Amino acid sequence: MNGIHDIRLPAGPQAAALFDLWTLMLITCTGVFVAIIVVLAVAVWRAPRATAKTLPDADAHPRKETMLKRSVGFAVATSAVLLFVLLFASFIADRAIATLPLDDAVHIDLIGHQFWWEARYDPSDPARSFATANEMHVPVGRPVLMTLRADDVIHSFWVPSLAGKKDLIPGRTSTIAFRADRAGIYRGQCAEFCGYQHAHMALIVVADAPADYERWLVVQRQPAREPSTAQERRGRDLVERASCAMCHTISGTAARGRRAPDLSHVGSRSSLAAGTLENTAASRAHWIADPQSYKPGVDMPPLAAAPADLVAISAYLGALQ
């Protein structure tokens, strides 16, 4: 669940360009604000006081009015010029973001679900393709080109330290490109209201050094690890026989459901249920027994199982590194 999640801590060229634009806007707007408030304060301070009975000043004083006209004209012209500068800066930032070089890009399909993220790597190559959920790894220094789709309602992809957001809209496909320039863990969260558990729909992006990323890829492409202890074996049997297998996939087993996150390597992820819980043996067992108490409204049903069975399932899933 930890991870950098702040517009002011950019870790890629696009977020950096946006942060520069933000800084320029902040300085300009603060300057304008202070200038106007100071003028207003001085005006109020210096204006003579009156009461409701004071006769209104119905006739204009030509000299005073001319001076006021000049001041107002000057202020409006200054505002227009500043707006033009900001407009220009905005266009430049937009251009910088749109022109990220995409040679050698990592291709990922990101699909939004209520309330989790499905990421498919190398979607066009069945031999190399694999899926993961709610936690993506990307290589440092290489652009990532993501194709965005939604399965049910509108979601929005947003990892503030890497790039601006883009909506995932049912029936439409869009793309977003970004690059992480520093290794680290970057947190993102769905930014378009998507129902009951909009609050619990985080996406972790782990930016690895290229070598680490390649190692991660190799592991992810392998089928799920065989259980090594009796308890883990019992856990796998339970998963295959219980309702888990209806919705989840664990590659190399009878669990081939497509409605819910792919669990082939769930043990390697840092969190459960799209950032709702830390991924520990205890929290896995609790979550499986009663998901609704942690994430009310989620599609996953509770699993009525004996505590020992829950522990076995949790042990098996934890071993799926």
Added chain:
Amino acid sequence: MTAASGAFPSDAGSRTRARERSQPKKGGRQRLRDGAGAGSRAAAELERTWTDKPGVISFLSANGHKTIGLRFIVTALCFFGAAGVMGGLMRHQLATANSHLVGPDFYNQLFTMHGTTMMFLFAVPVMQGFALYLVPLMIGTRNTAFPRMTACAYWLYVIGGLLLFGAFLSNTGPDAGWFAYVPLAGPQYGIGKRVDVWNMLVTYSEATGLMVAVDITTTILKLRAPGMTLRHMPLFLWASLVTSVMIIFAMPMVMLAANLVQFDRMLGTHFFNPAEGGDALLWQHLFWFFGHPEVYFIFIPALGFISAVIPTFARRPMFGHDAIVLSLIATGFLSFGLWVHHMFATNVPELGKSFFTAMSFMIAIPTALQLFCWIATIASGRLVMKTPLLFVLGFFFILLIGGLTGIMLGSVPLDLQVHDTYFVVAHLHYVLIGGAVFPLFAAIFYWFPKVTGRVLSDRLGKWQFWLFFIGVNLTFFPLHILGLAGMPRRIYTYAPETGWGFLSFLSAAGQVINDLSMLLFAFNVARSLFKGERAPADPWGGGTLEWSVSSPPPACNFFALPVVSSREPLWTPPGNVTHVSGLSAEIREGLTTTVIDALPDTRYAYPAPEIWPFVASLAVTAWLVWSIWSVRGFAWGLILPAIAFFAWYWPDKKESIEEISWETEP
């Protein structure tokens, strides 16, 4: 002596009364006529003609603009309080991480209801209520042009609002957001009747808004006092006119869109279903084409309040009157070209994004121009430091922050970062509270003596102002920073590791101060109604026509309709002709004038109070409620409003004969 007595010969002895059927026909007798020299008998008769009779039927039939306007204002303020409580609940839910004060289901209903109530049941109606109350007084006439339609609008509004709250209290409150994006609000994901209730409510409140807007537009264009040419029209009237014309263009859009969603939900159409060739994004275009101008329906009337308060409290006419009028009109036009800036994250083409960024920046210029004109007026005036002026000064501070963050949000790339985060929540509250609620309080303190005949306590008002000013900044300023720290909107909880706890707590604390300020206001109103200082006709030394009549105004507004020759008729020496005379004192009669030059045009008989607008609103309610629960109700239920409207408009033979006789013998 008068302008109109030439235009309308005073002898009309054979004229018959049109609608006061309770009185026997008095053919041949000299009719009682109004006018400056008409005498006390005519004045008493005029007052009797315009006063509503006591009783429940009469209460439900009332159509005087002061009655309806005040009802709109009071009802809207009640909804403001209710929506404020919801906002407070949300802030307290978010004050700590992983809070269990409310769950996701209730939280989603809360923020949907908060937004819907504030936008549809508070902000637009309260502004229209002020316009209904003030416009006829400011233009020098006795009622609005279509008072029965407006009465019907009020009943639709209050019944629709109560239905929405009834649904909310019975756990059927809408929960898809005040923007109700499909597919979340569509048939597949918006389960139950919650979104249906929202669609119906929107249709209701938009119908209300449209009806009042048509009434105000017509009133301003056709019922101004002789001599009040467009050049002599006060800025408040310009603001009301621009707003009303905007409403006429924008409201039908959202009514249409809400009905299309309802067809999808009810009849199985596929307007927004991508699987069947519909488009989920279409809803957003339709909604925001209305939704962005909506912000300006709230903001522009508030600019009208500011432009009414500043000249009075700076003791000089507004500097740059013409520039402000042009700014208001420009704002009205430009506000229709910005809607896509709510949708920058939806993959808008690059060229389109640049266009809407440029438009969003451009609308800052007319607003800046007005701001500088107001500051120039204050700088060159002599100031009366009373509560209304204080609220105006607070408006400058808060609106300026909201406007500047608005420029940031108008920039596409920056918007892609802060869109749908707490930065936007902060921005929109700065704009709407600074741009509408502060001016609204200025307006309430300014016109309260006119409406009630009592002055609100200035000392309590200043306390309220400072509490509110501090409270609003404490509640909403930290939200900017939360947005930068990545906090998305519309989440019902968050984990402690996110680090959003401290600023959220500050915000909740600010909300408590706001609550105190609102309680102080309620106390001030209650106390002043009974113990407040009695108000003379013109307690602030204002220059526009509403200050020329007693406080509270007589039922007929003016015993003789005024003739004006300047923008601030009470500040400049009167012309040769000061009043219209010769209108009937026995029936509700007024004078229409030409649109541009305000030359006397025709006499106009206002409709008398009738129960039918109320009955029609009940019939429409029955139809809409029935159609929420049954598809058949959608078809068969239409019969009910049809009957009610037929009965309302059914021509009366006697009335028709009398109206023809008026036309032949004016």
